[in-house]
Amino acid sequence: MQRLTDEELLELLNEIESDHAERKESFKGDVPKKARQAVCAFANDLAGHNRPGVLFIGVKDNGEPSGLEVTDELLRALADMKTDGNILPLPALSVERRELKGAEVAVVTVMPSDSPPVKYDGRIWIRTGPRRALANAQEERILNEKRRYKNLPFDINPVPSAKLSDISKSIFENEYLPQAFADDVLEANGRSYEERLASCRMIASPDDPTPTVVGLLAIGKSPQDFLPGAYIQFLRIDGLELADAVIDEEEIRGGIVEVLRRAEEKLKAHNRIAIDITAAATHQVETPYPQAALQQILYNAVLHRVYEGTHTPIRVYWFNDRVEINSPGGPYGNVTVENFGRPGVTDYRNPNVADVLKTFGFIQAFGRGIATARRAMQANGNPEPEFETTQTAVVCVLRGKS
The missing domain is CATH 3.30.565.60 (Heat Shock Protein 90)
Structure with missing residues (x-):
């Protein structure tokens, strides 16, 4: 996990229009929800920076400290964003108390995901300049393509001997998808069956519909034909x-x-x-x-x-x-x-x-x-x-x- 120096953090604080930094004065009201959207967007790294995104808690929009007290309770609440199960797949992030500009600030550092697209509450969030937005169909395709060039976890490696017919379309569409994505996302048009499978990491990509390990485990008709020990x-x-x-x-x-x-x-x-x-x-x-x-x-x-x-x-x-x-x-x-x-x-x-x-x-x-x-x-x-x-x-x- 990359730890940014004070100089790097100060540069992000002062770069108001940055697309890999976000600032919040506190962690109250709707901020926990927006903070999770930001973590999701940083993890997706649509722009391809291949560098961490940073969420500052206790900082005004102009980059100046808000005077927030950074307590252990606040740090635990921020760390829960990684493990509460609302951001999937699990993001790689760290939470620190840092002193910047003479004041305590909570710093959440988010690494780009090896397994995009990342979802929060069933929706794929991205950064468009300094703002968060929901990914459209084309942006989902870009995130799917990015995954092909990463050092992938084994569970989303394609299984060369498997074919698209080895996974169950019925289980995917009737059981998995309704639980994986929000209703408004599912209602959106323009995504083919293969694109939806790829977005859920069940196949390698829309152009290469080879089932992945997780695809066979989750919706495979007979996973043990390809993963003999998976029982x-x-x-x-x-x-x-x-x-x-x-x-x-x-x-x-x-x-x-x-x-x-x-x-x-x-x-x-x-x-x-x-x-x-x-x-x-x-x-x-x-x-x-x-x-x-x-x-x-x-x-x-x-x-x-x-x-x-x-x-x-x-x-x-x-x-x-x-x-x-x-x-x-x-x-x-x-x-x-x-x-x-x-x-x-x-x-x-x-x-x-x-x-x-x-x-x-x-x-x-x-x-x-x-x-x-x-x-x-x-x-x-x-x-x-x-x-x-x-x-x-x-x-x-x-x-x-x-």
Whole structure:
């Protein structure tokens, strides 16, 4: 992440007509919404500057400080723009408290996205000179073309052996699109089927309709034909060791939505509810594991696993005393074996898979799955989740009540 010097920031403050800087006196009223639009526009970098865009909070339109107090609460609110799930795919941004022109200013630095177009609230925002605007069909095409010349994340690499007929037009148009874009955007004319697919990163480009990895995972008819490890292996073991008797097993295959829904149903079926009518005047309902914890760890496994160069599935092994969820691929990027699971430490191997999971409603916000699982386990009376991390896998162990 590029950190701009004080001199570079001052130059942007003083360059009033810049198309890669925006200034706000505070973070109140409708500013949080406009700030997210600005982050989206900077990430799209339609003009092709290939340099960061900067959002200043605590600065007047003329570039002078407004005297705003830059509190930790304000910095947290600004950082939430990255992970609250409203800007997709997830933007690369940093938030800092800087002293400029003798006053504190909050500085949000946004890097151009490797995976344009980026959307906020289902709309694609761009910069036209010093102003924000919604992208038209031609501007969307330009953003799609820009993506072809970037160092792409693996999840939007095209899969050469796949064809357009390998993805489901019905799922894309009837299930994905209505959730991915605002109604007014969908009603706009002039975008072909291929252009819409490309805008959602499901194919390489309108001129090269080769399905991408995320396209096959999200709307593919048979993703495992091209990504053999993209499934979940479930075992219910009657015992404490892997060698004990297996009383239920299934290889859960299909698109990412079908796989997750069927896996959740399997987990619910085995998470039998116990009702105690003797311990209190009212019935006490208990489950061996909180469903929220099972869900969050499963979603994390699907989101953060490595899909490249492996036939290894996600493994969910349910023993009599614990549930183990094994995700192939170790920590990624800013996340290491040493800092894994610490609050605020996140990175995304598959940012476009994250977009799909948010669009289909599996994830509401990012970077909170482990914290949610920990809180749910504690509330249910279970031990805290245990994580075993290596360079090749992350294993989460959820233990039953003692």
